[in-house]
Amino acid sequence: DAMVIQNPRYQVTQFGKPVTLSCSQTLNHNVMYWYQQKSSQAPKLLFHYYDKDFNNEADTPDNFQSRRPNTSFCFLDIRSPGLGDAAMYLCATSRAGSLGDTQYFGPGTRLTVL
Amino acid sequence: AQSVTQLGSHVSVSEGALVLLRCNYSSSVPPYLFWYVQYPNQGLQLLLKYTSAATLVKGINGFEAEFKKSETSFHLTKPSAHMSDAAEYFCAVSPTGNQFYFGTGTSLTVIP
Numbered sequence: 001d002a003m004v005i006q007n008p009r010y011q012v013t014q015f016g017k018p019v020t021l022s023c024s025q026t027l028n029h030n031v032m033y034w035y036q037q038k039s040s041q042a043p044k045l046l047f048h049y050y051d052k053d054f055n056n057e058a059d060t061p062d063n064f065q066s067r068r069p070n071t072s073f074c075f076l077d078i079r080s081p082g083l084g085d086a087a088m089y090l091c092a093t094s095r096a097g098s099l100g101d102t103q104y105f106g107p108g109t110r111l112t113v114l
Numbered sequence: 115a116q117s118v119t120q121l122g123s124h125v126s127v128s129e130g131a132l133v134l135l136r137c138n139y140s141s142s143v144p145p146y147l148f149w150y151v152q153y154p155n156q157g158l159q160l161l162l163k164y165t166s167a168a169t170l171v172k173g174i175n176g177f178e179a180e181f182k183k184s185e186t187s188f189h190l191t192k193p194s195a196h197m198s199d200a201a202e203y204f205c206a207v208s209p210t211g212n213q214f215y216f217g218t219g220t221s222l223t224v225i226p
Contacts, residue, residue: 048212
């Protein structure tokens with residue numbers, strides 16, 4: 001089955017220690033998104049890639065970066081994680097980012113910061 | 115500005131009873147509206163979406179939602195709740211293809 005895969009499912013890091021979360025997709029979709037979801041809150045869009053074009057949300061902290069080396073993979077880098085960055089990180093894809101396109105979500109990576 | 119408001123952060127229903135989860139939207143353009151379900155420690159799964167075709171949209175697992183422009187609403191319903199419906203439900207509006215604005219979610223509890 002075509003799908004969105006996130007690794008690892010659970011990640012523990014230390015305060016200030018860089019961490020990278022991974023997302024891959026077999027849907028061959030053009031657009032990939034990263035969301036942050038804190039406990040009992042709505043997912044919040046951090047940024048997205050349309051092909052290789054990076055689009056950052058205005059309020060996404062500089063501490064968060066992303067890379068998309070090819071169509072299938074996208075990475076979320078947190079340069080210096082703080083306690084407030086503990087959250088579920090969701091990767092999603094959509095075919096073309098057109099109006100009405102569905103976003104397909106991966107299972108998420110739960111990040112714990114010690 | 116585009117946004118959705120989900121009334122009731124927690125809803126409890128008895129097994130077999132009607133499920134009604136409320137969503138009101140604010141959009142300056144004709145909206146595209148979505149309902150997603152999230153089970154514990156999992157990603158979001160699409161239940162259904164409205165894209166300006168039929169106002170009554172049928173989704174998976176027996177859920178449906180009706181778009182009412184006059185009420186700016188897109189409430190989610192299911193005639194008979196099942197234990198497996200217990201989850202978090204999110205309404206979302208998409209004013210452009212690449213922007214999704216989610217509501218704060220409604221946690222559904224099904225009482226046996």
